[in-house]
Amino acid sequence: MKLLSDDDLDLASMTPEELDRAWDLWFELAQETNDHDPPYTHGVFVGLDHEKLRDLAVRGSDRAAYRAGTEAGGAGTNPEP
Amino acid sequence: MRNVYFELTKEFNAKGRIAVLASGQAVVYHRIAIMSKDGDWIIREDAQTCRHVLDVLAAHGARYRMSAPLEPRWLAGGWSSHFEFLDEEGRRIRCDFVSRPPRLTQRETEALFTADADPLDPRLAVIGLLPLIRIKQTQRAKDYAVIGELARRLPPEAEAELTTDPDRILALAGRFPSTRPALRAASSGAGRLAVVTELAREIDGLQLRDRDRIERYEAAAEAYFAAIRRERVLDRPLAEAHESLVTLAGRLLPEDPRDA
Numbered sequence: 242m243k244l245l246s247d248d249d250l251d252l253a254s255m256t257p258e259e260l261d262r263a264w265d266l267w268f269e270l271a272q273e274t275n276d277h278d279p280p281y282t283h284g285v286f287v288g289l290d291h292e293k294l295r296d297l298a299v300r301g302s303d304r305a306a307y308r309a310g311t312e313a314g315g316a317g318t319n320p321e322p
Numbered sequence: 323m324r325n326v327y328f329e330l331t332k333e334f335n336a337k338g339r340i341a342v343l344a345s346g347q348a349v350v351y352h353r354i355a356i357m358s359k360d361g362d363w364i365i366r367e368d369a370q371t372c373r374h375v376l377d378v379l380a381a382h383g384a385r386y387r388m389s390a391p392l393e394p395r396w397l398a399g400g401w402s403s404h405f406e407f408l409d410e411e412g413r414r415i416r417c418d419f420v421s422r423p424p425r426l427t428q429r430e431t432e433a434l435f436t437a438d439a440d441p442l443d444p445r446l447a448v449i450g451l452l453p454l455i456r457i458k459q460t461q462r463a464k465d466y467a468v469i470g471e472l473a474r475r476l477p478p479e480a481e482a483e484l485t486t487d488p489d490r491i492l493a494l495a496g497r498f499p500s501t502r503p504a505l506r507a508a509s510s511g512a513g514r515l516a517v518v519t520e521l522a523r524e525i526d527g528l529q530l531r532d533r534d535r536i537e538r539y540e541a542a543a544e545a546y547f548a549a550i551r552r553e554r555v556l557d558r559p560l561a562e563a564h565e566s567l568v569t570l571a572g573r574l575l576p577e578d579p580r581d582a
Binding site: 252253255257260261263264265267268269271272275278280281282283284285286287288289294297298299300302 | 324325326345346350353354355356358359360362387388389400401402403404411413414416418420442460461462533535536539540543544547548550551552
């Protein structure tokens with residue numbers, strides 16, 4: 242079963258200089274999609290898109306405000322939607 | 323022009339191996355495919371390494387992205403640190419660091435720093451095929467296609483245990499003892515559908531485990547992320563941002579969410 246295409250795989254026969262040039266050209270072209278890339282492709286924040294990242298920070302602010310409110314003896318803001 | 327991530331690896335390792343290039347750029351290095359715009363490194367977990375990496379990044383004008391600070395205290399808990407800068411061509415360069423890559427033992431991680439480097443340049447330290455496959459067993463479907471191609475480069479017994487290609491499982495079945503359900507299905511003569519089903523079940527399990535792991539970190543980072551946004555830390559130059567992140571993380575970021 243072919244898991245990747247021939248275009249993907251035809252690197253083994255390249256010289257180091259050819260591979261550098263191919264990667265450089267690919268990287269240059271790939272810059273076009275920067276604005277649409279997910280914020281993370283590795284690490285522990287993979288899966289967070291820009292919207293989720295904002296939500297996470299907002300939920301964190303809401304929870305902090307709620308805790309501040311409850312610690313002060315007030316009702317606070319309910320952080321749950 | 324050279325691969326900027328290969329060149330960064332050499333800068334990090336200028337005075338000795340402290341960073342091993344991993345993930346997508348390692349896939350390029352091993353001549354499998356070109357499919358990643360980012361650089362990912364596994365680094366030694368000590369203060370001197372973190373300082374040196376930060377110095378290299380600062381020299382390139384890098385800024386923090388929303389992440390844990392590059393400090394052993396949080397790296398040891400499995401956190402990742404993320405940075406970004408524009409190179410002289412105006413291209414976006416993203417740099418991601420961990421010291422405790424998922425699915426590798428501490429011993430396997432330590433071995434990365436003594437394994438063979440590039441024969442032409444010892445500063446170009448790149449993760450080997452076996453550990454690369456293990457760290458690519460993520461929640462992302464596209465990583466499993468790459469694993470199949472990486473596994474082809476392994477000796478047959480190792481390939482049989484790790485390949486994601488059902489045809490290779492069928493070809494290798496019965497040659498080596500194994501508890502892998504997909505291999506046992508192939509050996510038992512259950513047919514291709516049974517092999518594909520077991521493989522799908524295995525991959526789904528790996529994806530779910532990775533997702534569960536990451537969800538713990540996301541939940542643990544909420545208050546910390548909120549503070550970073552509120553105080554506009556990411557707008558600051560690297561050294562200043564780092565100090566601020568360490569202060570905020572000390573208050574708000576659990577060192578190891580896996581303990582929760």
